[in-house]
Amino acid sequence: TQLLEQSPQFLSIQEGENLTVYCNSSSVFSSLQWYRQEPGEGPVLLVTVVTGGEVKKLKRLTFQFGDARKDSSLHITAAQPGDTGLYLCAGDKSDKLIFGTGTRLQVFP
Template identity: 90%
Template sequence: TQLLEQSPQFLSIQEGENLTVYCNSSSVFSSLQWYRQEPGEGPVLLVTVVTGGEVKKLKRLTFQFGDARKDSSLHITAAQPGDTGLYLCAGEADSWGKLQFGAGTQVVVTP
């Protein structure tokens, strides 16, 4: 059983469309991170959120942390082929003792 559930598992869209991926847990996160991983590479940190209700923007990417700090979303506006990759969320919770990763959402943006 995954401590963090990511949805959807796979998303294929056309260039210019918007997309949202989700990360949920039954535990309260002390902090949550989003990573992007490209084939043959390690994950690269995109953002860290720590405060409930927090919204962070990184160019066309918008990250939202739920008020109860149990869920998060990543929204990409006007997706481009360069956004293709595996999007991973990772969180720390007091009862876990370490950073736990979700299984990821594979995003494919076609021209």
């Protein structure tokens, strides 16, 4: 049983389109992080959200933590080919960071 489910699993879009990635769980997390991973490299942290309902923006990326701290979303506006990668959410549970199933994004020029 996967603690954190991400959807969609795969996403292929054209440059300039908008998209939303979801990270859902039945468990409550004290915080949630989003990472992006490129081929051959380890994941790199994008953002950490801590408070229920919190919204953080990072240029064209908008992250939201659900009010109940069980889910999160990542919205990308006007996607660029440089946004291509594997997006991973990760929740803090009992001092361990548990990762989601991942969303592979491909942005075509």
